[in-house]
Amino acid sequence: MALRLYDTATREVRDFVPLHRGEAGIYVCGLTVQSEPHVGHVRSAVNFDVLRRWLEHQGYRVTFIRNVTDIDDKILAKSAEQGRPWFNLAYDMHRALTSALASINVLPPTYEPGATGHVPEMIEMIASLIERGHAYPAPDDSGDVYFDVRSWPSYGELTRQGLDDMEPAGDVDADQVARKRDPRDFALWKGWKPSEPATAAWPSPWGRGRPGWHIECSAMAGKYLGSAFDIHGGGVDLRFPHHENEQAQSRAAGHGFASYWLHNAWITTAGEKMSKSLGNSLAVPKVLERVRGVELRFYMASAHYRSHVEFSFEALEEAAAGFRRIEGFLDRALTGASDHAAGSDDVELVAGFAVAMDDDLATPAAVAAIYDAVREGNRLLADGDRAGAAALARSVAASLAVLGLDAAQFPGAAGAGGDGDALSAAVDVLVRGVLEERTAARAEKDFARADALRDRLQAAGIEIDDTPQGPQWSLSTPTRIDGGP
């Protein structure tokens, strides 16, 4: 059974055949760092992180490049509004993004290139496009350079659109119309304007200016992954114009570019894409006040990456409840078990998990397979088969780890070391004392007292579980132990 992926370019699920055996090169369009990332923004990162982890689990050596766009029209406009330098806004938002991604356990990419660090590479590529007759500097003194879409016959192939059916670019001013050979020509290089900060311009053969949006990805993918690479990913909205343009300019420059195009669907609210106005309450740190990072990630990973997700806190909390059932099983089955390690390579994944993942990353089916194993494991536990349950639990843990859902890996996870361990140990001593009293009360059939003791613990957020081996306690909502405010 081999991995099959849905390729947007061919609109079909195809066997994944890497360019180089055992290796995979992936380029994912990251974010323009212009505002606080919300849950919609990070979906793409989670989806492609799952792809990467699955490939790595299958033994691929993955080179994973995810860029950040750190200079563009929006960044300039917003920073001007906020009265601060554009580079400060971009840097701040970049840090917010990094922290948001870390909070949901997205692995850092192999490298995270930014546009401003790759101006020479872009200039080189633009020059080559001009040389090959696929780009031209504007005839006026604007300093702009455009890609000549009419010079590239297969323009539109990625999104199956005919040039003549497209609406002409809507954002252009009258001047731009005059300097373009075709209204659909897009900017490779934007000449500096006096209204823009001098720091937002770089020297080039066509005068000072800054790169157009699309060229950065072509240049950086080429630099870090080579002329041809395996997978290019991003959100559905990027198919056109961004990805279409990237492919056109890269291929026009003589590169093979991506073999497979993968696009993740949106997370929407109220049936519509998340707008800035709604975005605030859905900023990742805000959402993480309601659920843990691992639960947010579980919510996102439980849906197929190509399906629209209608975000709601109700659905998010339902997913969290489901995840806690899985965790509960893991806790019970692995308590006292020798090998607690999750994700070790020699542990078998849960039955059906690999088949699901190979089928275009069918995470919903993979999660269903995990639930099946949990139910079976709980049954074994009830039958007293601790060894069997522990074995299943290890498979469950290994499968979760492939999805990036190993709770211990998340920042601030209890038991991740540091103060958390000492605090847990202290609480454990106190709770055990209360439980001993309660056990004594129960032995004397003083149930009123026993229940009062249980109520007191519950009020403190501690759940009691009476098992044949005696009472066990756990936090009713697994919380982060991070010192608090």
Next chain:
RNA sequence: GGUGGGUUGGCCGAGAGGCGAGGCAACGGACUGCAAAUCCGUGUACACGGGUUCAAAUCCCGUACCCACCUCCA
């Protein structure tokens, strides 16, 4: 106008011709002093109208509604 996607039970969310994915919630049962947790059980779900077929949520035709993209977008 062009392109792509969607509509599934109380809710979330898979599936893509043939035994009711899975989860959350609810209800019944087992277990329990009572709970909690867990397990077992309970649902005649596929927008609408036609058609193809022994068999359609799934394929075909048509209709309605929703969403995305068409040079700022995850």
